[in-house]
Amino acid sequence: MVAGSGPAGATAAIVAARRGWRVALVDQRTFPRDKPCGDGLGPGVAQLLRTLDLGHLLAGESPATSLTVYGPSGAELNAALTGLDGMPTEGYVVPRADFDQRLRLAALDAGALDLSGHKVTGTGLADDSRWVSVRRGGQEHRLDAGLVVAADGAYSVLRRALGAGRPGERTTGIAMRAYADTDAFDPDGPLGLRMIFEWSKELLPAYGWVFPNGKGLANVGVGVMVTELRRRSLDLRRVLDGFADSCRRRGIELGDLYAHRAHHLPLARRIPRLAHRRAVLIGDAASMINPLSGEGIVYGMNAAYRVVGGLPDDPREAVGQARALGEFERWFRHTYRSHLLSSQVAHGLMSIPWWARHMIRAANNDPVVFRDAVELLFGLGRIRAGTTWRILRHGW
Numbered sequence: 082m083v084a085g086s087g088p089a090g091a092t093a094a095i096v097a098a099r100r101g102w103r104v105a106l107v108d109q110r111t112f113p114r115d116k117p118c119g120d121g122l123g124p125g126v127a128q129l130l131r132t133l134d135l136g137h138l139l140a141g142e143s144p145a146t147s148l149t150v151y152g153p154s155g156a157e158l159n160a161a162l163t164g165l166d167g168m169p170t171e172g173y174v175v176p177r178a179d180f181d182q183r184l185r186l187a188a189l190d191a192g193a194l195d196l197s198g199h200k201v202t203g204t205g206l207a208d209d210s211r212w213v214s215v216r217r218g219g220q221e222h223r224l225d226a227g228l229v230v231a232a233d234g235a236y237s238v239l240r241r242a243l244g245a246g247r248p249g250e251r252t253t254g255i256a257m258r259a260y261a262d263t264d265a266f267d268p269d270g271p272l273g274l275r276m277i278f279e280w281s282k283e284l285l286p287a288y289g290w291v292f293p294n295g296k297g298l299a300n301v302g303v304g305v306m307v308t309e310l311r312r313r314s315l316d317l318r319r320v321l322d323g324f325a326d327s328c329r330r331r332g333i334e335l336g337d338l339y340a341h342r343a344h345h346l347p348l349a350r351r352i353p354r355l356a357h358r359r360a361v362l363i364g365d366a367a368s369m370i371n372p373l374s375g376e377g378i379v380y381g382m383n384a385a386y387r388v389v390g391g392l393p394d395d396p397r398e399a400v401g402q403a404r405a406l407g408e409f410e411r412w413f414r415h416t417y418r419s420h421l422l423s424s425q426v427a428h429g430l431m432s433i434p435w436w437a438r439h440m441i442r443a444a445n446n447d448p449v450v451f452r453d454a455v456e457l458l459f460g461l462g463r464i465r466a467g468t469t470w471r472i473l474r475h476g477w
């Protein structure tokens with residue numbers, strides 16, 4: 082059974098159904114549904130969709146062609162994202178109401194059973210299975226599963242029920258997004274399909290983004306650590322509206338913001354135990370969000386692909402299943418540890434105005450720093466020895 086039909090859960094259901102297993106895809110919501118997000122799909126998402134033979138889910142979408150980063154004291158980086166051989170730069174912006182529905186329909190096409198509108202309320206072990214209680218229309222039922230993939234997001238019920246606790250405040254971000262109508266980013270518009278990030282002095286310790294989809298819509302948002310929000314009594318909606326105004330003062334034509342929504346981001350500063358008896362945590366339920374970029378979709382989808390793909394042919398058999406879940410947990414930590422640790426350090430540094438200014442200037446002046454920054458933001462990059470020195474030298 083898969084709990085949660087966001088990108089992580091839907092991917093798990095696709096892989097399981099294609100392996101010929103009976104899989105129920107449970108979600109408390111009915112679809113299509115909105116999910117507060119920047120709607121940015123990094124290069125790893127496009128790559129995994131192709132691996133799954135689902136590249137067509139992005140048909141009709143245009144990849145971003147350039148990047149602007151605003152920093153403190155006028156520091157600014159402008160770069161093309163095309164023609165950069167070997168660098169992970171293929172990024173799309175697709176509203177989550179659309180993207181999650183496309184992925185979910187692919188899971189149902191593959192044979193997953195649609196249990197939308199069912200809220201998971203708890204779980205426990207039975208003899209050779211795991212039960213999950215679900216509520217629908219005031220009625221409680223129990224489902225029996227050989228394995229539960231817990232992909233029920235940032236406020237995961239299953240994470241708590243499995244004893245993995247809640248994400249701590251010190252490791253959790255909060256972000257608000259809104260939409261604005263705009264023609265400025267259409268492929269033949271004045272800015273082209275440009276992704277904008279902002280780490281300016283006015284905004285810090287929050288950061289901001291404008292992610293256009295090239296079809297007349299931009300996702301505009303701001304994010305900050307929960308601890309900072311509380312310490313400074315920030316009103317996120319005012320921060321976001323102020324950020325949109327500052328974009329307009331820069332000459333970026335944005336219509337009025339609408340559909341403001343905020344949501345927590347459990348950051349990968351502390352990943353809970355993933356493998357449990359007859360259950361595994363993935364995606365936001367497992368705090369798989371990059372602390373620097375706020376990107377979480379690719380980590381959740383890759384985790385889903387890997388964990389379900391690595392199960393033995395008889396996924397209910399206890400010993401083989403436990404071994405596969407343990408191997409998945411070791412793979413995840415080994416593959417992402419230094420990348421996520423580097424992203425955490427970089428996130429801390431980017432909150433310091435003079436460092437953010439140096440970093441942005443250095444990335445503008447030094448192609449090696451630029452490459453490392455792109456790898457860290459959009460790929461599996463890490464902070465390499467020598468890069469810090471180059472930032473100080475070229476950011477001056």
Ligand SMILES: Cc1cc2nc3c(=O)[nH]c(=O)nc-3n(C[C@H](O)[C@H](O)[C@H](O)COP(=O)(O)OP(=O)(O)OC[C@H]3O[C@@H](n4cnc5c(N)ncnc54)[C@H](O)[C@@H]3O)c2cc1C
Pocket residue numbers: 084085086087088089090107108109110116117118119120121122123199200201202232233234235236237238255256257258302343344345346363364365366369370375376377378379381
């Ligand atoms: C404002 C903001 C901007 C962001 N921007 C980006 C970005 O641009 N790019 C990026 O990659 N990431 C971004 N992220 C992070 C990204 O949104 C998440 O990492 C991603 O949605 C995680 O996918 P998931 O499948 O694990 O969980 P979700 O997408 O949250 O899906 C979880 C699903 O579980 C369901 N569910 C929850 N509880 C229950 C229950 N009890 N019973 C049944 N179903 C349940 C929910 O309805 C939901 O459908 C952003 C996050 C925020 C808040």
